[in-house]
Amino acid sequence: FKPLLRELGLKFPKMFFCATDWFRSLDRQQFFDAPGDHAEEMETSLLLYLKPELVLPKDQWGSGKEKKNKIKAFSEGWAWAERPWSKISEDTGVGSPMQATKKKGEKFFKAVTTKMADLFYDISKANLEQLYE
DSSP, X not given: OHHHHHHHHHHOTTSOOOOOOGGGSSOGGGTOSSOOSBSSHHHHHHHHHHOGGGSOOGGGOOOOOBOOOSSHHHHHTSSOOOOOHHHHBSSSOBSOOTTOOHHXXXXXXXXXXXXXXXXXXXXXXXXXXXXXX
């Protein structure tokens, strides 16, 4: 998204553009036990809290085992390529959802929305012409 925002900034120089990785705005270890990055404990917990009817019954959850890219640079994380979910995981998940709970989702959702609200408030109060010191 950053390259798109840079392009938009050139086209609309009076507008302020930013992007967030809201899912990385907090220390996930304070909320979740298992690592992962798609349909894992964090995302499943959030959906159990926000939209539980979209979550399969727990006995149908997969393991979230990821097939690693054969090209070393992508596996090391310094190069990026789109990951077709159906090719990288048997269940399209990356990370185990087994420890996901509605309670964890609620706790994380409330914390992350507070953090995002603080950012929006800070932006609304800032002089966007003088952001740097």
